[in-house]
Amino acid sequence: MNNFESFLNSKTPLKYILLFAIIYAIYTNGKEYYHFNLYTVYGIAECTEIDIQNTNTYAAYKFYVDGKRINGSIQLGSIVYPGWVGKHFKVQYSSKDPEINNLLLSKPVYDTVRIKKAGFVIKVQEKKEKRNQFRD
Structure with a gap:
């Protein structure tokens, strides 16, 4: 339980959420760019x-x-x-x-x-x- 509490107290979850949001934005915009340029x-x-x-x-x-x-x-x-x-x-x-x-x-x-x-x-x-x- 100590590891989970330290994980929540650290700023690591915020980093993962921010990283996920950036990857999702790149994926959705890249998908449209890819389809519009090729198809x-x-x-x-x-x-x-x-x-x-x-x-x-x-x-x-x-x-x-x-x-x-x-x-x-x-x-x-x-x-x-x-x-x-x-x-x-x-x-x-x-x-x-x-x-x-x-x-x-x-x-x-x-x-x-x-x-x-x-x-x-x-x-x-x-x-x-x-x-x-x-x-x-």
Whole structure:
């Protein structure tokens, strides 16, 4: 019991926790860096919602890889535009693990043929008939 008490009283546990936190941070950032540099694929995603949690703002999005729906989210900075919801953007993801992805809000996609090929259904808005003041 003496060894355990001396271990807890020393600063060694703090060192192990700090070392573990550093290794975990390097692993998670290195994993994304590795996948984006070696297995990058681009696709099209649709922004589904913008959510504010505490002081952070997130954009949720979805995209399809081989018919499977992948959900993702990205933290937004100070620039938030509510009109992004329902719009399509380019998405960068790993071909080995599509759960590693990044929405590119600076690259909107307007080509409806490419959007349909990406697995999305485009809703057609009905045109309103213009009022003709001379017609009865």
